[in-house]
Amino acid sequence: MPHLLHRRLLMGIICAALAAPMPGPAAGQTKTTEADLQRGLEQLVATEGGPPGVIVTLYSDGRMSVLQAGRADVAHSGAPRVGDHMRIASVAKAFNGAVALHLVSKGRLSLDDTIGQRLPGLPPAWSRVTLRQMLNHTSGLPDYLNSDAFIHDVTTHPQRHVLPNDIIGWVRDEPLVFAPGSQYGYSNTDNVVIGLITEAVTGTSYGTLLKEIVFGPAGLRQTSFPTERLDLPSPFIHGYSVEPGSAPQDVTSFISPSGAWASGAIVSTPADLAAFIRADLGLKFFGAAEQQQQMQFVPGSSGPPGPGTNESGLGLFRYTTPCGVVYGHTGNFPGYTQWAAATADGTRSVTTTLNLSAPTGELLERLREVQGQAVCALLSR
Template sequence: MPSRSLPTSRARFRPRLRTARLLAVCLTVLVPATPAVAATSPSRGDDGALQRRLEELVRAPGGPPGAIAVLQRGRETRVVRAGIADVRSGRPPWPGDHMRIASTAKAFSGAVALSLVDRGVLGLDDMLRDRLPQLPRHWGSVTLRQMLHHTSGLPDYTESPRLREILTEDPHHRFDSRRLLDFVAEERLRFRPGARYRYSNSDNIAVALMAEAATGTPYEQLLRDLVYRPLGLRNTSLPSGYRLPEPYLHGYDVNPPQPPADISEALGASGVWASGGMVSTPADLTRFIRGYVSGALYDQRLVREQHAWIAGASEPAGPGDNTAGLALYRYSTRCGVVLGHTGNFPGYTQLIAATPDGQRSLTFSVSSQINQSLAPERLRELRDVQEDFVCALLGDGTAEGKG
């Protein structure tokens, strides 16, 4: 079990600087109203095995201080948790804890965009030159479909040396989120649009800007109108600062033999915005992924468009074999298929997934950043554990897990 001791003031300060120095890696790979979602006593035969697997993940050298998984099958909900939400209090994680959801926020921008397509406000083949003529002309032929598919070729603004310099100097720097693409405005497309898959945080910034341009409405309001309210999300938001609402699952920099250092509020959210700046809870994410995957927000025609699977993995990779759709990934495991998204941010790693009909879902959150660049062996273990949870979710292997 990770140390629960309170880090010294020097230890708290050092991780903040370390986080800024590692931003080149961290950002590139982001980079009460919920009935039935509450901690329950184990009631199924595989709960003990899942509990052991989660505890092993937390107790492993360099493992996250805390982890929580919410599995829902119809109206039945199970919560499996291990470790602690806060090293100072020692309390366990809860489904109502706020947390940074990292690149799972990209699914929310997909939900907004596809909802607007469903209403005829946007088209999947709308080009940047028509909707956002202020962006570089050499990006003009990129379409909304290609940005949602990560086949746009847009250069990733989080790789900008100037962005990293700013954050190294001031991790709480308040960016104008609508000008983030200025950091790469002089750069050409990485490849011809549609030619291949390449995950880019710039894609979802441009998607949000396109949604704003088409509606004349701030993206934050579009999230409320098109996603939060229809799905009953009451603890989800897109802040611009660095504070987290209470209670929250604390995120940590884990660097043994030093005790875990709290970096929950080490970075502001304005620098990632629609690409990864959202805050939510396991309970709200459960509601979201079930509605998003099943097509509760838009017509089934668009769900079929969304399922245009191509070679490509989420960041970090999810369980099993990964293929990419429109703001959605297909995770083909040994037990069946779930659809969803992953994400990671300093202090947090996330997986949200559901069966294609939305009847079974998994929200899996840990309180440290785990990805291929920072901890490849730990990522392999995390994916193995996630796959075990998917298998428990699918249970009897019915057709809803084989789509």
């Protein structure tokens, strides 16, 4: 890829990642059939600048329905499948929350523990920030994705492996964005710090904690945390950067996932992602006391925003749609836009996967409408 195109593509991906969440109700009908939802997926793929492919899972009563449109790989026929690997982007933050709340349930951590107590080597200005504030993004920690240092690194060495301390280094000298606890501000730095805290209190690597606390108990056999691997396990859904009027650019392995670490480096499949979100709401990782704390919500959207009205809890969001309420997380990573949610008891789940970088504007609103349709279809089953 010529240098100019290489840089333009990267900057487009970064701009999409930095798009501000936009709360607001998603348009939708109160009764939606799976046929209605299928038409919505096909229209999404047919939209100029839309995703090459999309897959939706709906799970209830022990049965999963799968709806697909488009292609997992533009060079070959075939829609995305439930067993195809993909980058789950910021849905990994829900896994991060599960690990932290598990350690709270075991008495290893408290939601009132501060960065100063657990990681005294981090900037003194961050010392009063609590675990609770990082989990619901009211910490005021600067988001490293907004930093000049991150943008420089990713545009000059996009495939370079970085360590968590390198990520912290991108914003170490920046002040807090606001006083801790005073307002909401989505920050990827929150989850990186949480990951470092879980390592500090257990003496175990974050990747091992994910395996022991989440992947194993939830039976996630196709889910991994490959921060040093650029390619995806086969079979996989290819990720694309899509610009209207241009051929999709494959960015599946364009950027090292190490720069996302605990905020977004997990690889999974649609089937495993659905199983995780049901387990998370179904108290597989922590108890009712922790879930009660988890479901104390403040106004704030995930990034990109999910359907309906978004509110932030501890490691997950509440999405209030015309058809009902579900809980989960969205995410975007170069080439992928994700959403996973479940009912409060964890018995029903919905996931949506698009193989393009985070949409904006009209395409984003169309996606949110489709997600709202998916909730309606799920809750009417």
